Amino acid sequence: MTIRTVQIAMNGVTGRMGYRQHLVRSILAIRDAGGLDLPDGSTLMPEPILIGRSETKLRRMAEQHKIEHWTTDLDEVLSSDSVEIYFDSAVTSAREPAVRAAIAAGKHIYCEKPTATTLASALELARLADAAGIKSGVVQDKLFLPGLRKLKRLIDGGFFGRILSVRGEFGYWVFEGDWQPPNRPSWNYRAEDGGGIVLDMFPHWDYVLRGLFGPIRTVQAIQATGIPARVDEAGQPYEATADDAAYGIFQLENGIIAQINSSWTVRVNRDELVEFQVDGTDGSAVAGLRRCRVQHRSATPMPVWDPDMPTPLDFRSQWQEIPDNAVFDNGFKIQWEQFLRHVYAGGEWSHDLLSGARGLQLAELGLQAAAEGRRLDVPELRL
Incomplete structure (x- = not known):
C-alpha cells in the first residue's frame, strides 16, 4: 500500500471552529483513522501545519495532539514547496489577503466562508484560482x-x-x-x-x-x-x-x-x-x-x-x-474528505471559490x- 503524506497549512485553528471542527474532528480524525483511501489504492495521510498569532496556544495545541510543525509566520509556510494545501478559518477581514497570497504561491485552497468581505474581492479570488490552475474549496458544512x-x-x-x-x-x-x-x-x-x-x-x-x-x-x-x-x-x-x-x-x-x-x-x-x-x-x-x-x-x-x-x-x-x-x-470531515479526493483523484466538485462568491x-x-x-x-x- 502506498502512503502519500500531504502537508496542509491550517490558519486560524486557535479559533473555536477551526480547532474543534476542522483540526480535531476532521484532519486529525482522518490521520488517526489511518489516512484517506483513494480510488487508485493509495492512502493520503494529512499532516497539518498550525498557523496562528499566539505562540503559546499553538505550542500547547501541537504538544497535545502530537503535531510536529507550527508557526506564526504565514509567509514562511506559503514559501515552502512541501506545503500543497492552504486552509483558512481566521477572521473574515484577514481571509482575502491570506488566500490571495496562497494562490500566488500555487497552493490549493480550502477555506471558510465568507471568502472575503465584498463580492468583488470574492469573485477576484475565484478568478485568480482559476487562472492559476489550482483547485479550491469552500466550507459548506x-x-x-x-x-x-x-x-x-x-x-x-x-x-x-x-x-x-x-x-x-x-x-x-x-x-x-x-x-x-x-x-x-x-x-x-x-x-x-x-x-x-x-x-x-x-x-x-x-x-x-x-x-x-x-x-x-x-x-x-x-x-x-x-x-x-x-x-x-x-x-x-x-x-x-x-x-x-x-x-x-x-x-x-x-x-x-x-x-x-x-x-x-x-x-x-x-x-x-x-x-x-x-x-x-x-x-x-x-x-x-x-x-x-x-x-x-x-x-x-x-x-x-x-x-x-x-x-x-x-x-x-x-x-x-x-x-x-x-x-x-x-459533516466537516465528510467535506474535507471529498475535497482531498477532488484534489488528488479528480472528480466532480461544486463547492469552489465561485460558489463562495455566490454567497x-x-x-x-x-x-x-x-x-x-x-x-x-x-x-x-x-x-
Missing part, C-alpha cells in the same frame, strides 16, 4: 449534516411531489457581555471588522437552497440591530455597528418561495438551533441539524379554526421520524434590498 442529508433523501425520492415553500428558522440568544459572558466573538457585531448576521448567514442560505432546491433568483430582506451596545471579551463596552437579525424572502428559479429568519436576538423554542420546514403537494418535512420528521398527505389532519375552544389535536405527535438508516459522520453576492444583495426596501434580482454569477 450544512449540506453534510444528518438532518439535511435525510431531507435530500426525501427530495431525491420524490416524497414532496411539487415543492411549494421552504421556511427556515435559525438563531439563539447571544449574551450582551455585561452580566453574562458573550457566547460569540465581539467582532461579529462590528461592521468595520466584517461582522453582521447577513454577511455571516446569507452565504449559508445560498448554498443550502441551491444545493437542495435550486438557484435563488430574487431576494427581499429586512435587517436589524436589536442590541446596539455590547461588552467585549475584555469587559470593555463597544457600539454594535452590525446587524444581529435578518429576515429574508427568496424566490427560487423553479418558483419555490423560501423564507428564512436569522437572529442572534431570539430565544429558542424549537427542537434544534436551525430548522427548515418544506411543504409540498404530497407531503411536508421539518429538518434540523440531526433530525428530520415528515407528514404525508394521507396522514395530514383536518384542523378546524375555533378560537373559543382548545384544539383537540396534538400536532407534533402526527409527524413521523425519519430513521438514520446509516452512520452519519461529522457574498446574496449577502450584498440582501443588504441592498434591506436598505432600499425592495426586491432585487439575483443574476447567475460566472467567472
